[in-house]
Amino acid sequence: MGRVIAVANQKGGVAKTTTVASLGAAFVLRGLRVLLIDLDPQSSLTFSLGIDPDVVEYSISDVVRGEVDLSMARLRTSEGMDLVPSTIDLLAAEAMLLPAPQREFVVRRGLEEVLSTYDVILLDCSPSLGLLTLNALAAADEVIVPLQCEMLSHRGVGQLLDTVADVHRLLNPRLRVRGLLPTMYDKRSTHARAVLGDVKRRYRVPVLNPIPRSVKFAEAPSVGTSIIATSPSSSGARAYFRIADGLLRAWRFGGRKVAPARPSRG
Ligand code: ADP
Ligand code: MG
Incomplete structure (x- = not known):
């Protein structure tokens, strides 16, 4: 069964999307079958x-609206992971969900048919704590919270962890916090080191190895x-390879050889 990881933080620009793309590609090179889902309009x-969202045939919006199965909306990326793309229609699709029964479980239900065909499924959340992010948390086995080590920039993290605790209690008892992931980290900066220390003390959750700041990410x-x-x-x-390998070890794939790279379909 594929392990489902939500990458979430209601703050924008903290490297959620970068983390999903980089971890996904790293897992493919480790031989895993990987699905990425874009949950950001x-x-x-x-x-x-x-991939140009304007030309895709189906997207996560169609899945959320119940018009197609999730497997229909998948595309293969050049790096070998599958992607369910998003389009700007996702905003309207999320609004339409509001009055729906079981509205927190739309992503979970959509994933059910493909869970057994992937080793890892990464959910890229939008910068909000709205219904789609709740859907991601309700579908996930674990959540990674990227954050920048700057003053004020982790202020929303407590609120996010409270939401995760609520989702755990009310919607998804499997959900656990894999860890906070410091991104754009500059170890030469006294300030960044001080904030990292503060983050480690403040939140009672694991803190993963920081990702260094690098212009290569923008390119x-x-x-x-x-x-x-x-x-x-x-x-x-x-x-990112270190984080991916750490996760593999934690899931006990590590030590054993994982399956060789292979396409997940077709
Ligand atoms: P989010 O999805 O949380 O909004 P993104 O992944 O889109 O954040 O990242 C925001 C910006 O920061 C992007 O331009 C991205 O290229 C850049 N970025 C991400 N990680 C790093 C890093 N480690 N060092 C430098 N820039 C980064
Ligand atoms: Mg993003």
Whole structure:
């Protein structure tokens, strides 16, 4: 059964999308079958993996509206992960969900038919704590919370962790916090180190190894791939490989050889 990981933080620009794309690509190179789902109407993940949301046949919006099965909306990216793209229609689709019964479980239900065909499914959340993010948390086995080590920038993290606790209690007892993921980290900055120390003390959840700040991250999406493809030996790519390998170990794939790379369909 595929492990479902939500990457969430209601703050924008903290590297949620970068984390989903980079971890996804790293997992593919480790031989896993990977599905990414873009749950942000701004479609950053879709764009950054080289897909134009304006020309896709189906998207997560159609799945949320119940018009197609999730498997119909999948595309294959150049790096070998599957992607369910998003479009701007997702805003309207989310609004339509509001009065629906079981409205928190639409993503979970959509995933059911494909769960057994993937090893990892990563959900890229929008910068809000709205219904789609609740759907992601209700569908996930674990959540990773990227954050920047800057004053004030982790102020919303407590609120997010409270929401995760509520979802755990009310909607999804499987959900656990895999960890906070410091991103754009500059270890030479005294300020960043101080904020990282504060983050470690303040929240009673694991803190993963920081991802360094690097201009290479800004370059990758412009060619439609992750940093794993454009600069595989860069410090940023290596940092995401470390996170991916840590997750694999935690799931006990580690030590054992995982399956060789293979397409998940077709
Ligand atoms: P979010 O999805 O949380 O809004 P993004 O992943 O889109 O955030 O990242 C926001 C911006 O920061 C993007 O331009 C991205 O290229 C850049 N970025 C992400 N991670 C890093 C990093 N480690 N170092 C430098 N820039 C980064
Ligand atoms: Mg994003």
